[in-house]
Amino acid sequence: MNEELFQYIDGEMNEDERKAFEIKLSKDEILRSEYQTYQEINKNLKADNVELDDNYYAEVISKFRIRSKAEKRRTGLVPKLAYAALAVVFILTSTLIYNTLSESPKTNDITAEMSIEELNNTLSAYYGNDITEEEMNSVETELNKNLAENILVDPSDSTSYDLIADANYSSILNNINDEEADIIYKELINKQFLGD
């Protein structure tokens, strides 16, 4: 897009600039065509005039009241799951990096950054090129055990141990909060798994 046209559309021109540009617009056919295309597109894009069903408000309120009540009943176990999510994603990320770069000379550098040696040993032992479902389950069990015993919780807190041991990655990731999602996301961007 022409930068001048952008400034005009964006309302970033002062009075004089705007007038001068409008004269230019009236004379330059290509520029005018680009402006008309933008106007047409913008008209089609605007969702303001897309109406929502009349019942949607009632549905929203009703759903909110149910959730609000459920929220009040939530136990204190969820934050522990959220911490688990951080650790699990760290492990998964490390694993992914390890697998992706196992042939690369960078591998040593990356694995050297990993803080839990035991997990590295476990991962390198289990993760080959063709990992079976059974092996994956075995790794998950090992990881969950490590999480519970070494990283996350007080070993005397058996409730949270069971909770973590029983959880699968998907359910844990469903419970991460915004702050943790942000940390994980930044970590994944740093590791170049996601575009910024």
Add this chain to the structure above:
Amino acid sequence: MTDKNAQDFDLVKDFLAGNEGAFNQLVKKYHQKIYWHARQMTGNHLDADEILQEVLLVIYKKLNKFKFESSLYTWIYRITATRSLNLIKRRNIKRIFSLSDFDDNRIRKEDEIVKGIENKEKLEKLDKVLKKLPLKQREVFVLRNFEELSYEEISKITNKSVGGLKANYFHALSKVTELMK
């Protein structure tokens, strides 16, 4: 203080004094704006609906911390923008680990909340185009183009510099124009 702000502030005060009906009125007033912002950011109904619920819960819990310094509208937008970005981030994290339960067919069916075939087609096109924009560009494009906020307002919501926002909006607008041609 504008009339609109004064009305909002009265509703907030009523709610904080124990009138639940005042909260319902706030929901009635803002649910569509929250929904559309979330919808434009995520590109589907189910996520937008989820974000709307999350935002309402945050508002409900945190209205007692509202300082009556900014407009309620800006405060709600900041929550909505943050929640939308974080949901997209969570989706991306799940996608990386192949844990996504994203189901296009299910989402399409939920679009029944929108009236009329023409609107549905329009929305589908909008969703597709916006999804092709990187997150930063999508955010500024939605806030600038649809919500018509100033760069200064967007900067307050996103904590990003005005210069960076302008550059992102320029790239977003160029890309959208190209995609829609």
